[in-house]
Amino acid sequence: MWDLFNSENKKHKRVWTKLTSKLVLPFKYSSSFNPEKTYLLIGCLGGLGRSMSKWIFTRGARKFLFMGRSGLERAVARSFVGDLKAKGAEVTVVKGDVANFSDVTNAVSQVNGPLGGVIQAAMGLSESLFTSITHQQWHTAVTPKVLGTWNVHNAIKDRENELDFFLMTSSISGSVGVATETNYCASNYFLDVFARYRRSAGLPAKSIGLGMISQTGYLHEHPDIQNGLTLKGVSAIDADDFLQIIDAALSAPLNDASDPELDQLCESHMLTGLEPIGLNKLRQRGFEGIPATFDDPRAALLNDALAGGSDGTSNVLASGLPEDLMKAIQDGEPVFESVLALIAKQFSNFLLTPVDDLDTSKPLAGFGMDSMLAAAVRSWFYRKFKLDVAFMTLLSQTLSIRDLANSVTEHVLKQSHEK
Ligand SMILES: NC(=O)c1ccc[n+]([C@@H]2O[C@H](COP(=O)([O-])OP(=O)(O)OC[C@H]3O[C@@H](n4cnc5c(N)ncnc54)[C@H](OP(=O)(O)O)[C@@H]3O)[C@@H](O)[C@H]2O)c1
Incomplete structure (x- = not known):
């Protein structure tokens, strides 16, 4: 469109x-932008940033100041800026690192006229389990979001009264966590809390916890990661829906003081990407992943929506054992191989590894089983088989997927005999 x-x-x-x-x-929402004001867009020559900037233009903005480390080096950035200019926009591109304060002040000094708004979309990624993450990997994700955002906040101090918005593109992972992205999760959580901090000081701020966006952005350019998230039950939203979220975020009032019972700062954060209907549809198509979010008591309402089948579907999360396995148990057929396949498939989801590459005899410790992963695995076993596998068992140096399949087989057969 x-x-x-x-x-x-x-x-x-x-x-x-x-x-x-x-x-x-x-x-539905009506954000508009002032053609006389300049919009400072950090990290916005990347995928989502280009979509947002294009949309901001269609809603009235004419002055753009982009900041990023590679500036116009990438062909896609050059052609995008060329298009904006051809449509009549005034565009300045400043090459710089948001984590470097003098780069940020240099960019801010080039704002022409009043500063209308800031979008802080810079990000760095470096995946690793927390137990093996290096100092450098930690900072790859943390520095652009944490230090970078402080830098922007400090660099615009004298221009706060001109600002209409200060938008930070956070992620759902700041709220729900991903075992291999603790650095990215922490950075996004920082943005969510930093938005509260700015609001508490009477300054505009919004942090949007985005889910997975298809059609544009980093995940669109890395389909392997996108597939992994899909397998975990995260459903993507498209580019149009993404812009509606941005529109809704920017249209909301700065402070809603109408209800004194409400957390007055709650408007600072908007969490998206936990759509239960999308998850239900994924699971009906056979995806096994369950985001760990659903184990969190804060997700009780979402779980209710799933259980009630608000879209007319049944509660697929509580479906337990697959029908063919149930039937095999009832018919007294051997079930070990089916149980093993089921567990191996779930581990391939947890470890983002194709199931065919999993050595089911290898000790789980060799897959980087840590306490966070063990917690997710343990709750899956309980949900699926009503089997409580001890935490220490999962963290043992010798236990393999095959060993787990043996215990589960014994357990489900015993249960079926007791009925
Ligand atoms: N794509 C998604 O599905 C998704 C989901 C949730 C949240 N988000 C959030 O949305 C934002 C944009 O994501 P995207 O998909 O558009 O990613 P992207 O295409 O990789 O864009 C990120 C941009 O950040 C810039 N950047 C990185 N480090 C920087 C630094 N130190 N200083 C200045 N600029 C820096 C990069 O440009 P240079 O390399 O030139 O510096 C790049 O243009 C991120 O904050 C991300 O956390 C995205």
Whole structure:
């Protein structure tokens, strides 16, 4: 849709005119941007940043100041900036590292006229289990978000009264956690809390915990990671929905003081990406992953929505054993291989490793089993088989997937005999 809107192609323009002459629904949210103000966009020559900037242009902004380490080195950034300029925007690109305070002050000094808003979208990724993460890996993710955001906050001190918004692109992982991305999770959680801090000081701030975005952005460019998240039960939203989220975030009032019972700072954070309907659909298509989120008591309402099947579906999370396994147990057939396959598939989800590459006789310790992973594994075993596998057993140096399959087989057969 946005491509049609922005296209210079005559045929596209005709299609757009036809479409808009029929569509009568107004925009649900109504963020608009001031053509006289400059928007400071950090990390916005990346995937999501380009989508947001294009959209900001369509809602009135005309002055853009982009900051990133590679500036216009990438062809995609050059062509994007060229397009914006051709449409009449005034665009400045400052090469710099948001973690370097003098780079940030240099960028801010180039703001032409009042500063309308800031988007802090810089990110670095380096995956590793917490037990093996290096100092450098930790800082790859933490520095651009934590130090970078402090730098921006300090560099715009004298211009706060001009600002309409200070938006930080956080992630769902700041709220729910991913075992191999503790550095990224911590960085995003920092953004969520930093937004509260700014709000408490009467300054604009919003941190959006984004889920997985398809069609644009880092995950779109790395389908292997996207597939891994899908297997964990994280459902993606498309580029249009992503922009609606940004629109909703920027349209919300700065402070809603109408209800004194409410947390007055709660508007500072918006969490998205935990859509139960999307998860239900994924699970109906056979995905086994259950985000650890659903074990958290704070997710009770979401769990209820799943259990109630608010979209008319049944509670797929509580489905327990697959039907063919249940039938094999009832018919007295051998079940070890089915149990082993089920457990191996779940471990491939947990470890983001194709199931065919898993050596089921290898001790779990060799897969980097740590306490965080053990906690997730333990709760899965309980949910799936009503079997409580001791924490220390999972952390032992010798236990393999095959050993676990043996214990589970014994357990399910014993249970079926007792019934
Ligand atoms: N894509 C998703 O599905 C998703 C989901 C949840 C949250 N998010 C969040 O959305 C934001 C944008 O993500 P994306 O998918 O658009 O990623 P992206 O394409 O990798 O863009 C990130 C940008 O950050 C810039 N950057 C990195 N380190 C920087 C630094 N030290 N100083 C200045 N700029 C820096 C990079 O440019 P240079 O390399 O040139 O510096 C790059 O343009 C991130 O904050 C991410 O955490 C994305």
